[in-house]
Amino acid sequence: MVACGTIATPVPNMETLEARNQHSDVVTEPTGVVAVAQQATSTPTPAPTSTPTSTPTEAPTVEPTVEPTQEATEAVVAVPAMELSMEEEQHIIFIQEFGSVARGQTIFNTTYEVNTASGLAEWKCATCHAVDSDVAGVGPGLYSLSDRAGGRIPGMPAELYVYYSITIPAQHIVSGYPENLMPIGYSQIFSPQDIYDVAAYVLSLNK
Ligand code: HEC
Structure with a gap:
């Protein structure tokens, strides 16, 4: 495991x-x-x-x-905004404008078979992440994520940080957590819309 x-x-x-x-x-x-x-x-x-x-x-x-x-x-x-590719700018706009919080909530609470650092495993986001607090479970509590996501990687907008947290978790490991826990295979099983929806959901939690 x-x-x-x-x-x-x-x-x-x-x-x-x-x-x-x-x-x-x-x-x-x-x-x-x-x-x-x-x-x-x-x-x-x-x-x-x-x-x-x-x-x-x-x-x-x-x-x-x-x-x-x-x-x-x-x-x-005064960290300057980082230069974003057109694709990255699209991710941000799609999360902001077209991410469905309701659908994202369903995805967050659904069990998927997903690739992890140690092979396929069945997980829900909700098993590892609290949504009603910032208390650490297996992963960080996500309640106030929208307040800190923008500061995780200097210059990177919050939406993009969350997008990459889900698709390329190793790009930024939250301090204090091991790097091989968050499943690495979500971009293989989620459609782009799934990712936008779940990102919109986790960014909406304290709104
Ligand atoms: C097996 C447990 C596990 C599952 C399942 C999981 N995560 Fe994570 N997640 C983690 C851990 C551990 C971290 C912290 C280490 C890191 O940054 O990769 C993390 C980090 C994150 C972060 C960054 C949080 C911050 O404070 O910067 C986000 C956002 C996130 N996960 C969203 C999700 C979403 C959305 C799903 C479902 C699609 C999911 N996670 C599924 C364990 C998990």
Whole structure:
């Protein structure tokens, strides 16, 4: 069965998971930005503003040398939207406009035979995910998912994050969970509409 040894350990509660998650986001992202900013001080590039000698092209503030921590925080907030392919933009629009919450709820509560890291198994989304709370079960509780989905991968819109959580779970593993638990085969058994519906459903939970 699916990595039972790993789930047997007490599952951390959602607050801890969130804290860790935010922590790792804040630490990893800004470090890169700060490094860029510092590098930019010594390697001047053509500047868009009034300080032509030292302003890096994409510095989050005008002064790359100010307080690194403060700058890091601003950089996280100001993460630019990522560039999306046409297909990705379509996924987002279809989830927003044509995802059926009612149908998604039915899918969420239906048992499917689906490929997992350890072969075919019968699962419902609902077996692993709570929908009325953020309490961790086998997988994260999804109640407030819409509030955090957009911040999971910096710059990635919430709908796309959820789309990939279902179709390519390994693309982002929620901090504190093992990576082989969420079934990997949903894109083989779901139609595109199924995925849009179930994504619309999980994003609607606290609305
Ligand atoms: C066997 C248990 C299991 C099943 C069945 C399962 N998941 Fe998951 N899911 C997980 C685990 C564990 C994670 C966290 C690890 C990861 O990110 O892959 C997760 C992560 C997620 C996330 C990301 C949550 C977050 O907080 O970022 C979403 C969304 C999700 N699952 C939706 C679904 C949907 C929709 C289905 C049904 C189509 C489903 N899951 C079926 C175990 C499961």
